[in-house]
Amino acid sequence: MYGAEVEFYDITSRNSWKQDKKIIDEIMPLVRKKGIVFDIGAGTGNLSIYISEMFDCEKIYAIEKSPEMRIALMSKLQNVIAKKNNITVIDTNIFEIEFTKDISAVFLMGVVGHFNMHEREFLWQNLGEKLEKDTPILISNLSREYFYIKNGTVLENVRVGDYECELIMREKKYMGKNKFQWKFLINISRDKVSQRQMVYTLEWENIDNECIINELYKFGIKGIQISNNYILAYRN
Numbered sequence: 001m002y003g004a005e006v007e008f009y010d011i012t013s014r015n016s017w018k019q020d021k022k023i024i025d026e027i028m029p030l031v032r033k034k035g036i037v038f039d040i041g042a043g044t045g046n047l048s049i050y051i052s053e054m055f056d057c058e059k060i061y062a063i064e065k066s067p068e069m070r071i072a073l074m075s076k077l078q079n080v081i082a083k084k085n086n087i088t089v090i091d092t093n094i095f096e097i098e099f100t101k102d103i104s105a106v107f108l109m110g111v112v113g114h115f116n117m118h119e120r121e122f123l124w125q126n127l128g129e130k131l132e133k134d135t136p137i138l139i140s141n142l143s144r145e146y147f148y149i150k151n152g153t154v155l156e157n158v159r160v161g162d163y164e165c166e167l168i169m170r171e172k173k174y175m176g177k178n179k180f181q182w183k184f185l186i187n188i189s190r191d192k193v194s195q196r197q198m199v200y201t202l203e204w205e206n207i208d209n210e211c212i213i214n215e216l217y218k219f220g221i222k223g224i225q226i227s228n229n230y231i232l233a234y235r236n
């Protein structure tokens with residue numbers, strides 16, 4: 001999961017990052033300045049870097065298990081280190097992390113579908129035990145449309161210099177146990193002539209917002225859906 005296609009990750013996830021940014025702007029004023037912001041499954045670091053630059057937060061832990069994602073994150077970090085140097089990249093699986101009480105916010109952007117039910121419940125239990133009552137948890141779920149889009153749909157089309165970069169949904173397969181597998185095609189063309197193609201696979205559990213909210217509730221966390229793909233939660 002998340003290998004060579006990371007080369008195009010920021011380009012092909014441009015729209016979802018734009019949406020995330022709007023919600024983050026609304027949530028960050030609710031976050032205590034002192035404490036650690038956890039960016040779980042930080043990817044290429046869009047969120048960590050954005051909040052480091054735009055908001056006053058003491059520390060950010062960007063937790064990311066894919067080395068390819070971390071390479072992208074670390075190279076982008078070069079531009080921000082000189083300013084605040086408050087992002088620590090942690091190269092581990094989130095389930096290895098021991099949470100502490102000094103967490104000021106938890107972001108799970110585009111990552112919950114990678115966890116199975118046991119993993120999610122393990123995480124909710126830990127967060128429910130450790131977080132202070134005023135610590136927000138923001139969860140972004142996969143947009144429902146991904147479960148219905150037709151093969152061949154162009155999801156993104158971005159021009160980068162002379163090249164055009166398209167993200168195309170190639171096929172979707174049900175894998176059982178609520179798990180879906182998508183194959184996406186990244187097509188790089190110049191003057192309408194394809195120069196390079198790359199297929200990558202993504203697996204995601206089809207878990208709806210209501211189900212996540214019910215799971216959280218079992219562990220003393222109250223979640224509300226704040227828009228189509230986002231849940232904001234606090235410990236009870």
Ligand SMILES: C[S@@+](CC[C@H](N)C(=O)[O-])C[C@H]1O[C@@H](n2cnc3c(N)ncnc32)[C@H](O)[C@@H]1O
Nearest residue numbers: 041042043064065066069093094109110111114
């Ligand atoms: C769809 S990407 C989202 C990246 C970023 N949060 C964003 O919104 O652009 C999901 C990320 O979660 C990471 N991830 C998945 N499972 C993880 C785990 N158990 N621990 C840490 N990172 C994980 C993946 O490697 C990937 O970078």
